[in-house]
Amino acid sequence: MKVRLAQLAHARSGDKGDTANVGLIALRQEFYPLLVSEVTAARVKEHFRGICKGGVERFELPNLAALNFLLHESLGGGGTLSLMTDAQGKTFSTALLRMEIEIADEAAAQLGLS
Amino acid sequence: MKATVRIAAGQGFWGDLPDAPVRQVQGGPIDYLMLDYLAEVTMSIMQKQKARDPNAGYARDFVPLLKEILPVCVERDIKVVANAGGVNVPGCAAAVRDVANELGLGDKVRIGMVTGDDILDRVDELLGRGIELHNLDTGEPLAVVRNRIQSANAYLGAAPIVEALGLGANVVITGRATDTGLTLGPMIHEFGWADDDWDRLAAGTIAGHIIECGAQCSGGNCQYDWENIPDLANVGFPIAEASPDGTFIITKHEGTGGRVNVPSVKEQLLYEMGDPHEYITPDCVADFTTIHLADDGPNRVRVFGIKGRPATDSLKVSISYSSGFKAVGTLVYAWPDAYKKAQAADRVLRERLDRLGLKFEQVLTEFVGANATHGPLAAPSSNELAEVQLRVGVRGNDRAAVERFTKEIAPLILTGPPAVTGFAGGRPKVEEIVAYWPALIPKSEITSAVQLLAD
Numbered sequence: 058m059k060v061r062l063a064q065l066a067h068a069r070s071g072d073k074g075d076t077a078n079v080g081l082i083a084l085r086q087e088f089y090p091l092l093v094s095e096v097t098a099a100r101v102k103e104h105f106r107g108i109c110k111g112g113v114e115r116f117e118l119p120n121l122a123a124l125n126f127l128l129h130e131s132l133g134g135g136g137t138l139s140l141m142t143d144a145q146g147k148t149f150s151t152a153l154l155r156m157e158i159e160i161a162d163e164a165a166a167q168l169g170l171s
Numbered sequence: 172m173k174a175t176v177r178i179a180a181g182q183g184f185w186g187d188l189p190d191a192p193v194r195q196v197q198g199g200p201i202d203y204l205m206l207d208y209l210a211e212v213t214m215s216i217m218q219k220q221k222a223r224d225p226n227a228g229y230a231r232d233f234v235p236l237l238k239e240i241l242p243v244c245v246e247r248d249i250k251v252v253a254n255a256g257g258v259n260v261p262g263c264a265a266a267v268r269d270v271a272n273e274l275g276l277g278d279k280v281r282i283g284m285v286t287g288d289d290i291l292d293r294v295d296e297l298l299g300r301g302i303e304l305h306n307l308d309t310g311e312p313l314a315v316v317r318n319r320i321q322s323a324n325a326y327l328g329a330a331p332i333v334e335a336l337g338l339g340a341n342v343v344i345t346g347r348a349t350d351t352g353l354t355l356g357p358m359i360h361e362f363g364w365a366d367d368d369w370d371r372l373a374a375g376t377i378a379g380h381i382i383e384c385g386a387q388c389s390g391g392n393c394q395y396d397w398e399n400i401p402d403l404a405n406v407g408f409p410i411a412e413a414s415p416d417g418t419f420i421i422t423k424h425e426g427t428g429g430r431v432n433v434p435s436v437k438e439q440l441l442y443e444m445g446d447p448h449e450y451i452t453p454d455c456v457a458d459f460t461t462i463h464l465a466d467d468g469p470n471r472v473r474v475f476g477i478k479g480r481p482a483t484d485s486l487k488v489s490i491s492y493s494s495g496f497k498a499v500g501t502l503v504y505a506w507p508d509a510y511k512k513a514q515a516a517d518r519v520l521r522e523r524l525d526r527l528g529l530k531f532e533q534v535l536t537e538f539v540g541a542n543a544t545h546g547p548l549a550a551p552s553s554n555e556l557a558e559v560q561l562r563v564g565v566r567g568n569d570r571a572a573v574e575r576f577t578k579e580i581a582p583l584i585l586t587g588p589p590a591v592t593g594f595a596g597g598r599p600k601v602e603e604i605v606a607y608w609p610a611l612i613p614k615s616e617i618t619s620a621v622q623l624l625a626d
Binding site for chain 1: 211212308392394395434437438439440441442443444445446447448459460461462463464476494497499533535537539543544545546547548562564565566604605606607609
């Protein structure tokens with residue numbers, strides 16, 4: 058079944074120049090392995106197609122049950138150069154939470170998601 | 172040595188809630204109040220102010236704030252650490268001394284000044300000696316923007332703040348310094364941590380990262396269970412309650428609104444983060460993958476287990492330079508077909524700009540209420556939307572072209588699609604863009620200076 062990341066995680070985003078960072082934090086510890094296996098840099102890049110013009114890097118923080126994504130060239134030049142409403146990338150957090158992943162029905166049931 | 176030291180954040184950025192630092196001082200016991208006044212390009216504004224008036228060039232609102240809180244701070248031995256000095260630390264310090272004298276506290280307020288960050292006058296000398304200050308993001312050499320530079324400052328770390336506190340200062344004013352250093356400095360001073368105690372330096376650094384954005388770790392901008400966060404109108408700004416062993420508690424004053432819990436602290440930890448293994452500061456390299464959090468009671472989160480590594484040989488430098496002009500115009504279109512009308516207006520506007528032969532580096536159109544924040548991820552716009560704001564921005568080196576654009580917005584009201592409003596703000600302003608150039612400089616090139624302001 059399809060599950061939206063908003064059911065599995067909360068998020069916070071910010072900026073570093075023209076790069077947006079999105080932290081994806083598992084709502085429960087047991088969701089973290091699912092995020093690690095399914096929310097890959099490649100899939101995040103695809104999710105943000107049209108928004109993220111550069112590469113996407115992913116870092117794992119198992120101590121916080123979180124992933125950190127860097128979305129390069131996403132902020133229209135960033136900082137004072139950008140013309141975007143969200144030049145600081147503060148709404149990229151919930152944009153990532155829109156992403157859907159596929160989970161096997163039994164796994165979903167075990168995690169209490171169905 | 173104190174058993175614990177309470178360091179309170181007074182503001183998350185210059186322009187944050189004006190009464191937050193006052194409430195921190197009045198709302199319960201704290202030992203230090205730390206305040207960050209410098210965004211990336213703030214220094215350029217301050218350099219311009221100093222060019223017009225040699226006594227200016229610092230964060231002016233720091234002075235009236237101190238007028239309000241100095242009596243309580245002196246009475247309760249609360250020290251204030253702030254980068255309010257901008258490009259005129261002595262000027263700021265003198266203004267603070269005047270306020271202290273007005274309050275009859277002149278002999279009780281000792282002002283520490285930290286300087287040495289400003290390298291604007293040294294840029295040619297540095298470039299001439301082969302220190303390229305190339306852009307950390309693009310790799311370009313600084314020579315590319317040499318004649319447009321407006322400010323250049325190295326980020327000093329905690330050490331000069333520690334030195335100022337060691338001289339007995341109870342108000343420490345710096346120029347450009349890392350936000351984390353403003354929190355770490357007091358900890359080093361109170362606990363006597365060695366400058367190679369990497370794990371503890373990393374812990375203090377991370378405490379600084381957590382509280383440096385003010386309420387953004389104590390319930391503000393918190394996505395987790397946001398609707399149930401109580402009383403944000405009275406949100407309590409965060410306090411780091413630090414122990415000598417490097418562990419600390421994030422908390423806030425009793426009776427304040429907001430919420431400090433593991434999720435809110437996690438969100439702030441992930442904010443503006445690059446590679447979590449390598450959070451590089453002048454004082455150490457902190458490893459965010461070693462942070463452990465545990466709830467420690469209502470609105471108390473314990474942070475422990477942090478590891479760090481040696482500092483690098485460089486300091487980060489923030490250089491600001493002029494980079495053209497920009498302007499943004501907006502109009503609001505109402506139901507029915509608000510989105511279609513806004514799109515039609517955008518086409519009319521762009522055709523007029525083309526016909527006028529105006530050239531821009533970039534023209535960006537957004538439809539607020541439809542898809543401005545999430546772009547292609549937003550659901551397709553319904554014709555039933557109540558209203559959509561057309562938002563068009565232009566950026567370019569030709570000021571006249573940008574100015575001409577600003578005159579093409581209001582006419583759309585009488586010469587474009589119907590049911591349009593939201594123009595009462597007047598013609599958009601042309602803004603001079605001051606852009607940010609991050610670079611590195613060897614630590615050996617920077618010497619900080621610390622002294623107490625003489626009476």
